[in-house]
Amino acid sequence: MGFLGAVIAWFASPAHWSGTGGVPTRLLEHVQISAAALAVAIMVALPIGITLGHYHRFGNLAINVSNVGRAIPSFAILVIAFEIFGLGDIPAFAALTLLAIPPMLTNSYIGVRDVDPEVLDAARGMGMRERRMAFGVELPLAVPLIMAGVKTSAVQVIATATLAAIVAGGGLGRYILDGLGQRDDTQVFAGALLVALLALAVEVSLSGLEQILTPRGLRERTVRVSVGVDPARGRPLKSTSRI
Amino acid sequence: MLLAAFLDASDPWIRWDWFWRHVPEFQLRLVEHVQLTVIAVVLGLVIAAPLGVLASRWRPLRDPLLAVGGILYTIPSLAFFAFFIPFTGLTLATAEIPLVSYTILILLRNTVVGLDGVPADVLDAAQGMGYRPLAMLLRIELPLATPAILAGLRIATVTTIGLVTVTALIGQGGLGSLINTGLIEDFKTPLVVGTVLCVLLALGADLGLAGVERAITPWARQRRA
Numbered sequence: 001m002g003f004l005g006a007v008i009a010w011f012a013s014p015a016h017w018s019g020t021g022g023v024p025t026r027l028l029e030h031v032q033i034s035a036a037a038l039a040v041a042i043m044v045a046l047p048i049g050i051t052l053g054h055y056h057r058f059g060n061l062a063i064n065v066s067n068v069g070r071a072i073p074s075f076a077i078l079v080i081a082f083e084i085f086g087l088g089d090i091p092a093f094a095a096l097t098l099l100a101i102p103p104m105l106t107n108s109y110i111g112v113r114d115v116d117p118e119v120l121d122a123a124r125g126m127g128m129r130e131r132r133m134a135f136g137v138e139l140p141l142a143v144p145l146i147m148a149g150v151k152t153s154a155v156q157v158i159a160t161a162t163l164a165a166i167v168a169g170g171g172l173g174r175y176i177l178d179g180l181g182q183r184d185d186t187q188v189f190a191g192a193l194l195v196a197l198l199a200l201a202v203e204v205s206l207s208g209l210e211q212i213l214t215p216r217g218l219r220e221r222t223v224r225v226s227v228g229v230d231p232a233r234g235r236p237l238k239s240t241s242r243i
Numbered sequence: 244m245l246l247a248a249f250l251d252a253s254d255p256w257i258r259w260d261w262f263w264r265h266v267p268e269f270q271l272r273l274v275e276h277v278q279l280t281v282i283a284v285v286l287g288l289v290i291a292a293p294l295g296v297l298a299s300r301w302r303p304l305r306d307p308l309l310a311v312g313g314i315l316y317t318i319p320s321l322a323f324f325a326f327f328i329p330f331t332g333l334t335l336a337t338a339e340i341p342l343v344s345y346t347i348l349i350l351l352r353n354t355v356v357g358l359d360g361v362p363a364d365v366l367d368a369a370q371g372m373g374y375r376p377l378a379m380l381l382r383i384e385l386p387l388a389t390p391a392i393l394a395g396l397r398i399a400t401v402t403t404i405g406l407v408t409v410t411a412l413i414g415q416g417g418l419g420s421l422i423n424t425g426l427i428e429d430f431k432t433p434l435v436v437g438t439v440l441c442v443l444l445a446l447g448a449d450l451g452l453a454g455v456e457r458a459i460t461p462w463a464r465q466r467r468a
Binding site: 003067070071072073074075076079080082083155158159160162163166167173176177179180185186188189191192193195196199200203 | 314317318319320321322323325326328329398401402404405406408409411412413419422423425426429431434437438441442445446449
């Protein structure tokens with residue numbers, strides 16, 4: 001039986017599908033901690049980014065936070081959180097939340113700030129008030145960039161949650177780390193496969209959500225937004241910090 | 244509780260006596276880290292630049308290449324490293340294959356975007372002046388795409404410096420081993436040193452590349468002024 005056969009046997013074994021070490025449990029742990037961290041980060045990052053973008057204030061801060069975020073390795077943030085909070089889900093949750101904020105903050109800031117001023121003029125000319133303009137014009141137009149930020153953060157959180165198994169004990173990363181510790185290549189590979197599939201599933205479903213949330217008139221343009229860099233400014237639209 | 248943990252005097256964030264005794268190890272880890280990063284970025288650039296030119300020239304290649312790139316980029320690094328462990332073991336190759344892949348993906352995108360961004364009238368003018376395709380690519384298109392490519396190089400470099408910390412978990416050294424020591428021994432000094440050096444390295448590389456960008460694209464600076 002070759003290596004591939006061993007991997008298939010691993011997935012076929014009922015022992016790997018039940019109990020605390022089973023795939024469903026590990027998957028649930030992984031998704032739960034990632035979703036919780038992402039939700040909190042969204043509640044922090046989007047209001048700040050959108051507000052700053054609306055008032056065109058503190059742009060350097062909003063942009064540099066993601067550059068600095070990219071420079072700090074998530075492995076280091078995890079271990080620092082472990083030193084502060086000890087073992088468990090809390091340090092992992094804290095580190096994941098912290099990592100998820102910068103891309104969303106930067107993208108929501110740029111998305112709202114870069115709304116075409118002529119469009120806003122037109123809205124004003126149509127008699128819209130400030131509030132209605134912010135929520136009815138700026139925000140919908142910024143959706144593609146905001147969602148690109150959410151997607152970047154989500155994938156990054158899923159990725160770092162893999163590493164978080166070091167301090168949290170749960171999640172799909174457990175298979176990779178245990179496999180490494182036990183020199184069990186099959187388990188390492190199976191874990192890698194599960195993590196990669198989860199990350200892809202998250203990316204695909206958020207892309208779908210992005211399509212739904214994007215105003216119809218903008219849908220073609222989302223293709224361009226998903227490209228990595230705005231060449232005119234030489235700056236990432238979709239920031240790419242990750243572990 | 245948080246503050247207490249942060250300020251715990253019996254377990255300071257840095258023990259200077261330990262720090263001064265381990266300076267040679269820090270140097271070693273830093274050099275390893277730089278080596279792992281440079282290999283990944285240079286190999287990535289060497290592969291991605293021609294690939295980007297091909298992809299921007301030849302449409303049928305472009306979308307599949309970018310799509311495959313996007314998918315690979317989604318794979319978490321620990322999983323990506325783990326995929327190769329059964330085949331290449333705990334070796335340099337296992338660390339570098341994913342690192343080079345990530346670099347290629349970032350640079351490929353930026354090369355394509357940069358080449359696409361060259362204005363059509365510039366190309367028309369060059370053609371009118373008698374530029375052949377190869378000369379046009381080397382003397383007109385690539386120089387004009389340089390800011391986008393360099394922006395990609397900066398992102399790729401900073402990202403790789405962060406990712407290299409994880410390769411310590413597969414036994415490839417670098418500053419991640421200091422962080423790992425901090426974790427295993429529950430000892431903050433190596434963790435702090437490893438993190439600080441890593442951040443400084445990333446910021447230094449970013450600033451250095453920004454300087455290169457300014458030096459070799461003087462026209463971009465004039466336009467902005």
